[in-house]
Amino acid sequence: MGLQVVKFRAGAFGMGPPWISVAGVAGSMVCAQGLRKGFGDVEAVKGIDVDVRRGEVFGFLGPNGAGKSSTMRMIATTSPVSGGTLRVLDMDPATHGPQIRARLGVCPQDDTLDTELSVRENLTVYGRYFGLSRARVRMRADELLDFVRLTDRATSRVDQLSGGMRRRLTIARSLVNAPDLLLLDEPTTGLDPQARHTLWDQLYRLKHSGVTQILTTHYMDEAEQLCDRLVVMDHGRIVAEGTPAELISRYCTREVAELRFGVVDHEPYAAGLQGIAGRVEVLPDRVLLYADDGEAALAAAHHRGLTPTSGLVRRASLEDVFLHLTGRTLVD
Numbered sequence: 485m486g487l488q489v490v491k492f493r494a495g496a497f498g499m500g501p502p503w504i505s506v507a508g509v510a511g512s513m514v515c516a517q518g519l520r521k522g523f524g525d526v527e528a529v530k531g532i533d534v535d536v537r538r539g540e541v542f543g544f545l546g547p548n549g550a551g552k553s554s555t556m557r558m559i560a561t562t563s564p565v566s567g568g569t570l571r572v573l574d575m576d577p578a579t580h581g582p583q584i585r586a587r588l589g590v591c592p593q594d595d596t597l598d599t600e601l602s603v604r605e606n607l608t609v610y611g612r613y614f615g616l617s618r619a620r621v622r623m624r625a626d627e628l629l630d631f632v633r634l635t636d637r638a639t640s641r642v643d644q645l646s647g648g649m650r651r652r653l654t655i656a657r658s659l660v661n662a663p664d665l666l667l668l669d670e671p672t673t674g675l676d677p678q679a680r681h682t683l684w685d686q687l688y689r690l691k692h693s694g695v696t697q698i699l700t701t702h703y704m705d706e707a708e709q710l711c712d713r714l715v716v717m718d719h720g721r722i723v724a725e726g727t728p729a730e731l732i733s734r735y736c737t738r739e740v741a742e743l744r745f746g747v748v749d750h751e752p753y754a755a756g757l758q759g760i761a762g763r764v765e766v767l768p769d770r771v772l773l774y775a776d777d778g779e780a781a782l783a784a785a786h787h788r789g790l791t792p793t794s795g796l797v798r799r800a801s802l803e804d805v806f807l808h809l810t811g812r813t814l815v816d
């Protein structure tokens with residue numbers, strides 16, 4: 485028997501994508517307890533607990549090598565679990581891989597589109613792989629092309645598309661089987677700002693149509709925009725979990741003053757700023773001073789004779805949380 489095929493309904497895509505959930509999952513969409521992944525001597529995932537609820541967008545954040553992709557591959561059932569327990573859509577990946585995959589959409593980090601085929605054919609071939617009838621596949625392809633705004637490129641070959649169009653097509657392809665759960669590995673890496681915003685808009689619409697999403701990203705603004713909840717991973721472990729707002733309030737002050745002194749070595753300036761407000765972080769080109777009142781902190785610095793060549797005050801962000809927890813900026 486082929487993969488279990490999901491049901492479709494003729495869609496009013498203009499009003500939002502008509503994804504149909506085939507079967508209810510009462511509790512968690514993904515539940516991991518003490519989940520581990522090893523590659524020989526390398527422990528990529530060191531016992532993590534994760535609970536992804538129906539309808540939410542859940543993010544895995546972390547620096548390179550943190551274990552995000554290894555975790556995603558276990559959830560996608562393409563990499564066996566080394567230890568702990570994992571349930572995906574209330575099933576065990578070890579025994580129900582095909583049943584899980586039939587209800588998953590997977591958008592990999594690198595586009596794996598068939599560049600020899602047209603845009604439309606990429607969808608129809610994939611749909612046939614899921615066992616959809618020709619008529620269903622045609623209807624589905626039309627709906628998805630409309631959803632990702634590629635209808636007018638339906639007959640173009642993939643190698644004629646821009647990077648942003650390819651990502652949109654990859655997302656469309658991952659939705660061919662009307663998945664309950666969509667896995668997105670760095671969905672907007674390499675895209676220009678406009679293409680990123682277009683994709684965010686589509687992912688947002690998907691969320692509101694009830695598709696649970698799990699994504700990895702290096703972009704904190706992306707996580708803040710899209711994720712209801714997220715975990716920060718580092719060295720195979722979860723070091724923080726919460727909503728973006730919870731994480732910011734837990735690990736940061738309300739504001740951050742950024743001070744640039746136009747020098748190579750900021751350490752002496754950082755030392756001089758100690759005690760004015762909260763934590764002081766040194767970056768290659770600036771010093772960050774965490775404060776509930778950033779303007780007051782800047783004034784206090786000036787009072788100490790530490791007047792920057794440029795100083796600005798901004799709201800604390802997930803980027804600051806990440807820096808605090810991992811000691812690194814986003815992309816190292």
Ligand SMILES: Nc1ncnc2c1ncn2[C@@H]1O[C@H](COP(=O)(O)OP(=O)(O)OP(=O)(O)O)[C@@H](O)[C@H]1O
Nearest residue numbers: 523526527528546547548549550551552553554555
């Ligand atoms: N197939 C493999 N064989 C051996 N080691 C691996 C394999 N896949 C991943 N690793 C190692 O496991 C650790 C976690 O890698 P993983 O790709 O899960 O991290 P990541 O957080 O997704 O990183 P990135 O953001 O760079 O994609 C790294 O040390 C990596 O080298």
